[in-house]
Amino acid sequence: MPRKIERVYPYFVxxxxxxVFWRAHLKFPSGxxxxxxxxxxxxxxxxxxxxxxxxxxxxxxxxxxxFKNTMFFPLLLKYLREAIWSALIFCAVSLGGFFYDAANxxxxxxxxxxxLGMTTILTFQRASSVLVKLIQSSD
Amino acid sequence: xxxxxxxxxxxxxxxxKSRIQDILRQKRHQRNxxxxxxxxxxxxVDVRGKLWLCDxxxxxxxxxxxxxxxxxxVQGFELGPKDGFGExxxxxxxxxxxxxxxxYNHHGSRSSAIAEYLAHYIHEEPVPLHFFPKIDDQLHAKxxxxxHVNKLSFTIxxxxxxxxxxxxxxxxGTAARMLKGSxxxxxxxxxxxxxxxxxxLKLPDFMDWIxxxxxxxxxxxxxxxxxxxxxxxxxxxPEVLDLLHNRIVAEEDILPGVDKRFPxxxxxxxxxxxxxxxxxxxx
Numbered sequence: 001m002p003r004k005i006e007r008v009y010p011y012f013v014x015x016x017x018x019x020v021f022w023r024a025h026l027k028f029p030s031g032x033x034x035x036x037x038x039x040x041x042x043x044x045x046x047x048x049x050x051x052x053x054x055x056x057x058x059x060x061x062x063x064x065x066x067f068k069n070t071m072f073f074p075l076l077l078k079y080l081r082e083a084i085w086s087a088l089i090f091c092a093v094s095l096g097g098f099f100y101d102a103a104n105x106x107x108x109x110x111x112x113x114x115x116l117g118m119t120t121i122l123t124f125q126r127a128s129s130v131l132v133k134l135i136q137s138s139d
Numbered sequence: 140x141x142x143x144x145x146x147x148x149x150x151x152x153x154x155x156k157s158r159i160q161d162i163l164r165q166k167r168h169q170r171n172x173x174x175x176x177x178x179x180x181x182x183x184v185d186v187r188g189k190l191w192l193c194d195x196x197x198x199x200x201x202x203x204x205x206x207x208x209x210x211x212x213v214q215g216f217e218l219g220p221k222d223g224f225g226e227x228x229x230x231x232x233x234x235x236x237x238x239x240x241x242x243y244n245h246h247g248s249r250s251s252a253i254a255e256y257l258a259h260y261i262h263e264e265p266v267p268l269h270f271f272p273k274i275d276d277q278l279h280a281k282x283x284x285x286x287h288v289n290k291l292s293f294t295i296x297x298x299x300x301x302x303x304x305x306x307x308x309x310x311x312g313t314a315a316r317m318l319k320g321s322x323x324x325x326x327x328x329x330x331x332x333x334x335x336x337x338x339x340l341k342l343p344d345f346m347d348w349i350x351x352x353x354x355x356x357x358x359x360x361x362x363x364x365x366x367x368x369x370x371x372x373x374x375x376x377p378e379v380l381d382l383l384h385n386r387i388v389a390e391e392d393i394l395p396g397v398d399k400r401f402p403x404x405x406x407x408x409x410x411x412x413x414x415x416x417x418x419x420x421x422x
Binding site for chain 2: 002005006063066067070071076126129130137
């Protein structure tokens with residue numbers, strides 16, 4: 001995938017999803033179970049990505065050394081941090097949802113939650129797929 | 140020390156002398172330019188009439204050798220945080236006819252790197268500069284005569300991830316996939332014809348292709364290239380031709396100094412002698 005697309009596609013897809021949610025007048029699910037599930041998901045993603053980041057920094061071997069000397073390595077770390085921050089913000093916004101009336105949240109809450117949820121999933125997918133390829137490639 | 144003969148190709152209006160003088164006027168750290176695995180710069184210039192002798196240094200900053208004694212344990216050199224291992228390469232430029240003699244240092248700067256350094260030194264004023272190797276006429280004539288190629292064999296290094304992929308816009312995922320590669324240092328490709336038949340191939344064209352692949356690379360992807368060829372169908376003595384090592388080359392023994400480096404003056408003198416010996420070939 002070209003770098004220009006790789007950099008923006010999680011945010012692009014997330015914005016489109018939020019707009020579709022908004023324009024289609026979809027209703028945010030009532031009840032607080034979905035918020036609890038979202039917090040759990042965000043926390044699992046955060047922990048998993050933080051572990052992966054420390055793993056990737058510690059990976060050795062000639063191929064990894066070569067990779068670390070290129071401009072791709074700082075960008076990979078940036079992808080990881082974007083994924084971690086997305087998951088953390090998603091957790092925080094989901095936690096904030098408990099302070100609203102579950103049956104009647106503010107009108108902006110649904111699209112924002114969808115945007116953050118999609119960002120979290122897609123930035124996670126982006127970082128983890130690169131990391132899996134790296135682990136497969138390392139000697 | 141091994142030396143090769145090159146012809147410098149530069150635009151008519153371009154004043155290389157001024158560019159070299161401009162470079163030398165700058166402080167040492169300002170002359171550094173990034174190069175694979177570190178930096179390179181023009182370190183020193185000696186002018187001997189029409190001959191300009193330049194010394195280029197490639198600084199390896201990523202990793203390097205250790206110091207080892209016959210009885211002493213292997214240990215590292217004491218380097219500062221901004222230091223690296225310097226690989227020196229001397230270049231003689233005849234300012235009148237643009238023939239050049241270049242020291243061959245496997246770990247140092249190659250002709251393409253030096254041309255690129257001088258050509259792109261001022262970022263806003265790039266100039267097309269090329270060093271073309273002088274091909275051994277005898278071998279070249281032999282290659283032209285051996286028209287029936289029975290076998291062709293060459294080794295090529297698999298693609299490795301580098302900042303060139305970054306420049307071409309590849310994503311991190313693509314780079315990670317590329318890293319997998321073949322795991323081989325070199326891939327050997329052999330193409331051979333059935334007995335008595337020959338490959339429909341012109342060796343000079345194949346050599347042009349190899350030169351194009353080698354051009355612009357510090358570490359050429361082509362490791363070796365050989366052909367087994369005959370003059371005609373009835374020639375029963377096919378000959379093995381080395382298609383890579385067809386350049387004009389001279390070797391001279393130089394005594395290393397106490398620091399185990401070839402002294403710069405001795406390297407310059409060797410280039411000067413090679414230049415004088417090759418005057419008849421400079422046509």
